[in-house]
Amino acid sequence: MISEKIQDALNKQLNAEFYSSYFYLSMSAYFESKDLMGFANWFRVQANEEYAHAMKIFDYIYQIGGEVKLMEIKGPKTDWNSFLEVFQDTYEHEQKVTKSINEILDLAYSEKDHATVNFLQWFVSEQVEEEATAQQNLKKMEMIGDSKAALFMLDRELGSRVQSPA
Ligand code: FEO
Numbered sequence: 001m002i003s004e005k006i007q008d009a010l011n012k013q014l015n016a017e018f019y020s021s022y023f024y025l026s027m028s029a030y031f032e033s034k035d036l037m038g039f040a041n042w043f044r045v046q047a048n049e050e051y052a053h054a055m056k057i058f059d060y061i062y063q064i065g066g067e068v069k070l071m072e073i074k075g076p077k078t079d080w081n082s083f084l085e086v087f088q089d090t091y092e093h094e095q096k097v098t099k100s101i102n103e104i105l106d107l108a109y110s111e112k113d114h115a116t117v118n119f120l121q122w123f124v125s126e127q128v129e130e131e132a133t134a135q136q137n138l139k140k141m142e143m144i145g146d147s148k149a150a151l152f153m154l155d156r157e158l159g160s161r162v163q164s165p166a
Contacts, residue, residue: 003111007066009104010057010116015071016100017054021047023093026076027086036151038159039083045161053126060119083151087141091134098127 002010028043061068080086101123108116137158144150 002061002064002066002113002116006104006108006111006113006116007061009107010061010066011069011071013100013104014054014057014061014068015073016097017050017057018073019076020093020097021050021054022073023076024050024090026078027080027090030078030080030086031083034083036083036155038155038157042158042161045163048163053123056122064115084138084141087134087138091131091138094127094130094134098131101127 024043025047028040028047031037031039031043058068077089080089101120105117105120105124108120140154144154
């Protein structure tokens with residue numbers, strides 16, 4: 001059994017992961033509209049990964065005898081001033097997600113909820129990867145500047161991303 005506090009925090013994080021999925025899908029749609037299909041692919045795969053993160057939390061809440069409470073998902077941003085801005089938003093967003101995972105972890109420690117501490121370790125490692133990838137992509141975009149040729153090369157690279165198995 002989990003405490004009400006932990007259950008609420010996990011339900012909030014579940015909602016945040018669904019929002020992340022929506023946010024990245026919105027970026028995918030944006031790149032589709034700009035005919036950058038490699039970028040669109042990368043963000044679509046990312047959106048699916050975020051959905052998988054949400055479902056991991058969904059399953060865990062039931063495993064420990066809690067109750068899932070789905071909440072309204074806020075509408076994501078749908079337009080950007082530049083391609084670079086999308087990658088700035090992505091990096092900033094992942095930093096926020098890391099912060100919120102760490103806050104739940106602090107709460108789980110204070111509640112002496114060892115099962116949830118253990119469960120969240122996967123998310124801690126995942127966030128290290130997510131932040132590193134977001135930062136690398138941002139750096140590449142900064143290097144690209146106004147070069148169309150480099151942009152198309154990155155589009156090709158991002159187009160090769162495939163869904164990793166759950
Ligand atoms: Fe589920 Fe990208 O954090």
